[in-house]
Amino acid sequence: MKFLIAIAILACVVLASCSHTTPYVYYRQTHELLHSVLWMQRSAEYYAACETVYLGALDALDRALADSDWTAASEQKLPFGTKPPAIIVDVDETVLDNSFYEARLILDGSNYPNGWDEWCCEEKAVALPGAVEYLKEADKRGVAIFYVTNRDVKLDECTWRNLRAQGFPQTATAEQVLSKDEHEGWGSDKSTRRDYIARTHRIVQIAGDNLDDFAGYKQTTEERNALAKNYMSWWGTHWLMLPNPAYGSWERALLKYDNGVGDSLALRIKYEELKSGR
Ligand SMILES: [Mg+2]
Structure with missing residues (x-):
């Protein structure tokens, strides 16, 4: 029982320290x-x-x-x-x-x-x-x-x-x-x-x-x-x-007006566009 209480206290300490550091986490x-x-x-x-x-x-x-x-x-x-x-x-x-x-x-x-x-x-x-x-x-x-x-x-x-x-x-x-x-x-x-x-x-x-x-x-x-x-x-x-700057046909043109292009493929096409423009 004492062991379980010790584990619980340790978990609380870890969680508290995590919430304290959250504002400093760099989100990409x-x-x-x-x-x-x-x-x-x-x-x-x-x-x-x-x-x-x-x-x-x-x-x-x-x-x-x-x-x-x-x-x-x-x-x-x-x-x-x-x-x-x-x-x-x-x-x-x-x-x-x-x-x-x-x-x-x-x-x-x-x-x-x-x-x-x-x-x-x-x-x-x-x-x-x-x-x-x-x-x-x-x-x-x-x-x-x-x-x-x-x-x-x-x-x-x-x-x-x-x-x-x-x-x-x-x-x-x-x-x-x-x-x-x-x-x-x-x-x-x-x-x-x-x-x-x-x-x-x-x-x-x-x-x-x-x-x-x-x-x-x-x-x-x-x-x-x-x-x-x-x-x-x-x-x-x-x-x-x-x-x-948010949206428009310029973007649809890059995707060749293909409504079937999903999110990940669309992103890949956009990155490829950047490379070709170098
Ligand atoms: Mg409009």
């Missing part, structure tokens, strides 16, 4: 999103980058409205000079900040799309810096605003309510929110929705965080980079790119 276990999400949530640089994009956009908007030859959509067909002006904005990481959802993934050791639909319908995403102000100014100038999102149509109402609660203009109804699969032919490739809007409006600016928000779809890394360079004269005036 991490999540791929950790750095990106902290940058979005804590850095002055992210705030400044978003404001820079939207303040510059506003500056260009007046020139866009005054110039009837100006369009920001490769889908726009002539003649469009007399059509009413419109702006297209993507939703996630363009006007709404979902970094709190990303933080959840890190803390839970989880990955997208786990909990995504639930997050959207909590309607807690917050406006990106400068986004509401930019769109309110556009609204004052009589520009139609279309929120073109690849959120699934079943999230359409939640998305609309979240946008409205954050003070975004033209959200009296869900009509201006154009979700994926809301109509036949409105797939993940947003070109059909841009084409739909271009039939009735002159698209003067597009804002997004993903090249696919502007043009192209499921292109290779090389094609994506070539496309971005081809449209060099449109960046910052016609096309407004918001920074998103």
Whole structure:
């Protein structure tokens, strides 16, 4: 019996000393999103980058409205000079900040799309810096605003309510929110929705965080980079790119758009990419 008591006391001493040293243990276990999400949530640089994009956009908007030859959509067909002006904005990481959802993934050791639909319908995403102000100014100038999102149509109402609660203009109804699969032919490739809007409006600016928000779809890394360079004269005036270090089609392109790539293989491919870039 005495022996057992001695063992128990020894175990307590060991446990106590372990808990004492825990804060000094160097953890290397991490999540791929950790750095990106902290940058979005804590850095002055992210705030400044978003404001820079939207303040510059506003500056260009007046020139866009005054110039009837100006369009920001490769889908726009002539003649469009007399059509009413419109702006297209993507939703996630363009006007709404979902970094709190990303933080959840890190803390839970989880990955997208786990909990995504639930997050959207909590309607807690917050406006990106400068986004509401930019769109309110556009609204004052009589520009139609279309929120073109690849959120699934079943999230359409939640998305609309979240946008409205954050003070975004033209959200009296869900009509201006154009979700994926809301109509036949409105797939993940947003070109059909841009084409739909271009039939009735002159698209003067597009804002997004993903090249696919502007043009192209499921292109290779090389094609994506070539496309971005081809449209060099449109960046910052016609096309407004918001920074998103957390996710995007750039990553999907690295994985060759293969949905079957599991977590460990995806990591391996990413490490191989680093080596090939040396
Ligand atoms: Mg987005």
